Amino acid sequence: MNRRLFLSYTRDDREVVLELDRNLQKSHNSTWMDQRLDGGQEWWEEVLRQIREADALILCLTPNVLESVASLEEVKYAQQLGKPVLPVMLKKTPADVLPANLARLQVVDATEANKDAPWDLLAALDRLPDAPTLPDPLPDSPPAPVSYLSDLGTQIQASVLPLDQQWAIVGQLSAGLQRPKERDSVRILIDRLRSRDDLFIGPARKLHEVLIEADRFRSMQAQQQPPAVANSAMPPPNQGYTRPALQPSSVDPPQPKKRRGLKLLGVVLLGGAAVATGAVALNGRQLGPVNPYPPPSYSPSSTPAPTPARVVAAAVGDECLIGHWKSTASSGTFTVSQVTFAMQGGSGATLTVTRDGAAQLDYNPSDPFLLTAADGTEVAMQLSGATTSRMHASSGGEMQQTLATNGVVADFTMGGKPVRQATTATPWLRYVCTSAQLTVADAEQAMAFARQ
Structure with missing residues (x-):
């Protein structure tokens, strides 16, 4: 069946896309891709016109294309027109990073690892429904994408x-x-x-x-590049070059404290699957320096100590911490399969601290965190369970915290599938406490509470 196919792709994947284009044309399909056009409004209007005239859109699926604003807008516009969209995976791409409008579609594996890729592609093309008549009126044209x-x-x-x-x-x-x-x-x-x-x-x-x-x-x-060889001759096999030792980076790294124990204010999923981080300000004051790494270089001596809201009376503990608290703000990021989501919400957690320094943090699953990707994809994540620890406050707004138990789990849906992960954590290091508010922080994150 001869179809007019629109190929949506990124220029970083040009070589594999051209091979796909040749195979599609050998199967008696006509294809269009924007390789001859320059950017700008006229270019974008021609792209949209070609989508309207196509029978289907082929998304050349790679990790690169998921970061392409133009490709994602092309897919959305085709779907608004009712055009069939067929994702053809040319480079390995995890299914759980696909946007919601693609996650529900059947993906054709056309990677080198699939020996049946040509037949799978032909079968998928045969199953595509016919494109319906264009809607009248047409949907609004998306704006021309910018870098x-x-x-x-x-x-x-x-x-x-x-x-x-x-x-x-x-x-x-x-x-x-x-x-x-x-x-x-x-x-x-x-x-x-x-x-x-x-x-x-x-x-x-x-x-x-x-x-x-x-x-x-x-x-x-x-340093791994071999030295130049005179007359472009390759050295004999037994005379290869020796790689020099790796030199230190020109950027001096900070020396973070050893992480251990409990991170009650963020989430780090076990196995490296996800990481959550963040920081908040309390009444306009931020815990620690705003930017301890100003360009062009980092100077540890330039980092001022955090200013607590009150002076700690004793090294064994600050009575201001004692009581019942409810979280009012927490934010940061959450990374799944190398895709970073902005995270906010989850303000329903409760913290109880007793006179002996025992602390328990309970997460409320009815108040989920909202994860938002750069392309606008949103995922709700629920934290449930509790952690217990022991706190000891000292002068200067510093805090020591030791983990006792951690029973917090994270529940979310990725690629249409429910996922549950256990969490691990790091300790709080600093705090600011007043009669009404408490903010706690580790080296990277913070969480604000109101007294109950």
Whole structure:
């Protein structure tokens, strides 16, 4: 059956997409892809016109295409028109990272690992329904997409940048550092973000860590290159080069305290499946420095000590902590299969602290956290269960916390499937306590409570 197929793809995947294009045309299909067009409004209008004239849209599914604003908008527009959409996986892509409008579709595995890929693709094409008549009136045309880096630059220059938005930007910049074509532009944006005086300690520290990792990786790549050989001749097999030792990164990493025990304010799923982090401010005051890693270098001596709301009377404990508390704010990020979600909500947790320092934190599953990806995908996550620990406050707003038990689990739905994960945690290190409010924090995150 001869179909007019629109191929939605990213230029980073051009080689594998061209091979798919050739195979589709050999099967007597006509294809269209935007390889001959430049960007801009006229380009985008031609793309939308081709989608309207196509019988179906083929999404060339790779991890790259899920980060392409243009491709995701093309799919949404095709679905609004009622066009059949067929995701064809050309590079391994985890199913649980697909947006909701793609997760419900059958994906054709056309990777090299599937020897039956040509037959599976033909069968899937044969099963596609006919495209219906275009709706009248047509749905509104989506705006021409701009580079996500341009959008990030606009966000970074905003007068106000909330914590959840900072974490979302950090996640996208971290991913951008892994793409050689974007690396220089991403570093410029990172410097702009780090220069903000309202950057929270958690995002600032994460940026510092990803820069260290990027520098180490680049240094390793450079040192693994063999030396130039005269006259382009290869050395004999027994005279290969010796890789020099890895040099230290040009960015001095901070020396974090050893993590152990309980993180009551965030969630870290076991097995590396997910990580939750965040930080909040109490009455306009942030715990610790706003940005302890200002560009161009990090100086530990420049980090001021956090200012508590009151002076701790004794090293054995602060009576201000004693009582019943209910969480009012918590936020951060949550990463699943290398996709970073901004996390907010979950304000129903209760904390009870007794005179001997025993503490219990109970999460309320009826008040879920909302996870939001960069493409707008939203996932509700529920935390349930309790953790118990022992707290000891000391002068200067410092806190020591020792884990006793941790029974907190996380429930959420990814790719249409329910997922339950156990959690692990790290201890609180600092706090600010008043008669009405309590904020606790570790090296990266914070959580605010109101006294009950």
